[in-house]
Amino acid sequence: MASTSAVQAHQQAVEALKAKEAALRYDHAALSNMSADEARANTIFTRLRDAEVQSTWDKEGDLDAFAGMDFYGAKKNGLGQASQVWNAVQRMPKGALLHCHFDGTVDTKFLLEHAKKTPGMAMKTDVPLSTPEALWKATVEFLVLLESTERSKTSIYSEEYVPGTWVSLQDARESFPYPHPYALEPKTQPNGDIPSSSDAGLAFDGYAHALMTMTPHQAVPAITNSKQAWAKFQSTFGVIAGLIGYEPTLKAYAKELLRSHARDGISYTETRINFLTEFMVRQDGAPDLNHEEWVRIFIEAVNEVKSEITDGSFVDAKIIYTTVRFIDNDKLRWYLEDCIMLKKKFPEWIVGFDLVGHEDPLLPLKVYIPELLRFQQRCKEEGVVIPFVFHAGETLEDGADADLNLYDALLLDTKRIGHGVSLARHPVLTDMAKERDVCVEICPISNQVLGYTASVCSHPSLLALLNRNVPIALSSDDPSIFENFGLSYDFYQLVISSKATSLVSLAALARRSFKYTLVDDAAKTVMFEDWDRRWNVFVAWFLDEYGHLAKQ
């Protein structure tokens, strides 16, 4: 055996090396400055986390589950159900949500409930839904129509249905002829029986849910790669569009977005609104509700939710103007001018500009350079500040256009990077993001569901960037579609699968998110102070609940 001193020398060298690396991390300052209560809570939490890994994710003989596994597999194994770690993660203050798409944020069940209460809501498909197979081949659309607009009386489930004709949603729902497994809450029912009207409605709801989410349904083929995931993902937005694009629903939806985020401990949201279509539907069914009115409705919604708050806690939301990366430069100019117009009308509410969509097949930023540079000029002329917050590097393609978007985004002075899945493989860009303090909005569950990583811990950039202290804000992206509502799911998946991550690490991530919001310093100060207060309340609750475990 080697001498004790040689062994000790080796162990000391290992500890020194670990300390050197830990000192670079995002949570180093927070871990170095814990209060006594924080330190106690952190120790207890780590113990609870390790125990939960053992009891749920790493059970002896269970080869199916593992910590950080794919989101739907994890849900099957209990993710989202009450547990010590889940309860703590859900209850903790999460800071700002910096990356979510407005029309992909709220539970689709909320939209469906509103649709059911909207008499003018109509539905159409491009093929009759006359067979079970047609259900999944069809492109389904919803829209609120003027009362005067004619609806077809032919059942959408009949072979006689003329593709593209509108039928009443209420009729379509109550006459849904397919039983279970499309029902959201399945009822046992002899196979083949025509379901009763209320069963039909439930089964229809299950079908609509399957159309609007990535959540696996028995009747839908499993998704095995990013191309398949994107095909399904894109189809969901077309279904959602007609449900959300109606004045009263839009307002209710915006309010629910804030309320549901507040329930999850998120105090501030910068949501990307897609302004690609020019109009939504007015209360009376007229299809001419314009962009300015969208923003006005959003502001009303935010202000109404704020006025509901009685405990003094902070909640707010802002808009990042987005359009989609398949338009040409001429059209882009129209949107950029539209964005400037809205910014001038609502200077506090429009906080950034982005181009969204599937980066691999769509147009790269380099195509849009002339108009994007002109926009920077125009903002100066108009005396407004609208920073870019570009999606970039949401790809596995190495050296292809989507990957190269990272170069253009950084040189266009993007304030944050949406996704940056491929960022960590770029040493110079990684350093540049860190030096320029550009925050990377990483969406772990989104990236996994959309096929960029098999699990949180195999993510090509998440841990690499965290350990280099490149600023990261965990984000949910499109929880309507993935069903990772709020930030609890993404926070849980990280902390359960990474021993290097503790409660105080999550808190450091959450708190720092405010630094990268696109509001002024005074507004940030308000958010920091509110968060600090919430955090202290949380730590007190946590110790009250679990403090007795400290001595075990």
Add this chain to the structure above:
Amino acid sequence: MASTSAVQAHQQAVEALKAKEAALRYDHAALSNMSADEARANTIFTRLRDAEVQSTWDKEGDLDAFAGMDFYGAKKNGLGQASQVWNAVQRMPKGALLHCHFDGTVDTKFLLEHAKKTPGMAMKTDVPLSTPEALWKATVEFLVLLESTERSKTSIYSEEYVPGTWVSLQDARESFPYPHPYALEPKTQPNGDIPSSSDAGLAFDGYAHALMTMTPHQAVPAITNSKQAWAKFQSTFGVIAGLIGYEPTLKAYAKELLRSHARDGISYTETRINFLTEFMVRQDGAPDLNHEEWVRIFIEAVNEVKSEITDGSFVDAKIIYTTVRFIDNDKLRWYLEDCIMLKKKFPEWIVGFDLVGHEDPLLPLKVYIPELLRFQQRCKEEGVVIPFVFHAGETLEDGADADLNLYDALLLDTKRIGHGVSLARHPVLTDMAKERDVCVEICPISNQVLGYTASVCSHPSLLALLNRNVPIALSSDDPSIFENFGLSYDFYQLVISSKATSLVSLAALARRSFKYTLVDDAAKTVMFEDWDRRWNVFVAWFLDEYGHLAKQ
């Protein structure tokens, strides 16, 4: 629109940034110093590659395939079948293979052919193979027995079979009662018919193949995560052990290892031999062939293959002594002394020491520090140099023991790192590996099949380390089991899925691999010179074959 000069200035800034990053890469010197022929070949190859991506991996409307996809999915889509890129990759000189486990390297069909010709080869299982389900639940073992050892006459497929009793392989094979889909080369046959004796043999071969490989078989449940993959993976070695552990087969196998590598353009192999078991079986069936004799047989095999070579090309192989990370320190000392003994007897042949096995559940390096440090002392006393070449970081667990193995390995002065899947998330260790010129043996297909990444391009470390010019040697790990024989599959998967990788990039990787072999400089010079000659021949062939495409 922005002024032309502003657009140009942006584009120049992008190009400058890309150039800055490209200058850090492993292929920068090679790409900067191409001969005219190399440059032509490189341009043509990139064009062929891009075309093959379009025609095979990114076909319009095909949502199943993508470049760099999972290995078995890729095989279904044509990987390994003649194509312009495959042919070029297969034909190019690949340099040294630095990470492969001896008993997991050669095609299992080769072993099976030898087993069929070995009269003493016996088989046993822990349950009767009396139902199709039992086939996949059973632990199957093979072993060559002394002629005098009794074999059971009861069929292994009968309910009367006594678990653990040996039966003749020949009998078991020819009476295999299950038809297709176990056959390697399936023959259409009315379902349920008792197959004829030769069909039975083919079906048995298919079954044995399924037992020894990860290649998906219709009858075997699909593998969806790393735990399941390792369970299957480990079971294959137990089946293989009895086939390979027989003196004549061992020698034939070692020769086939070199020959098959030579056919794939690999000129030098450092193979990890697992010395955990003390003895293999002698030609006459006696189970007492010791470690010293294994090495002697290996040397004979290498020398015989060398003597077969008539075209002057270089081929060679060396041994890395390994044992498994579940033993205790006392036992480890025995192996370390055994390793020193073999090194002294065969100084040119034993070139390193490693501990192998599934890092997540097995013992971490930190447990073995006393004996590993003592070994370094003992080597000095004995006047031998046996560097460590440790597996480390073959894990997704962040901050757990397997991940922390990287710290111990580097501080124990490991000359290379086996796998290093988690290395890129450690900024200090990444820099350290680069500064100390420690090569990371990355096994892309192995890592994917064993559940550490969903595809080559989502690998947590491969591209990040390549772009930082941390030394990388692509390796095959266990091609017997994965069926990624040679290096062509791993090279192909990288170059087809990464636009940033070209033919000359692959050549730079291949050539540099010799630098990290554990032989002296004179030996390296021979390998470099041989490779340069082969490369020139290859470029000439490539231009001869595809040069006419240069003008298209």
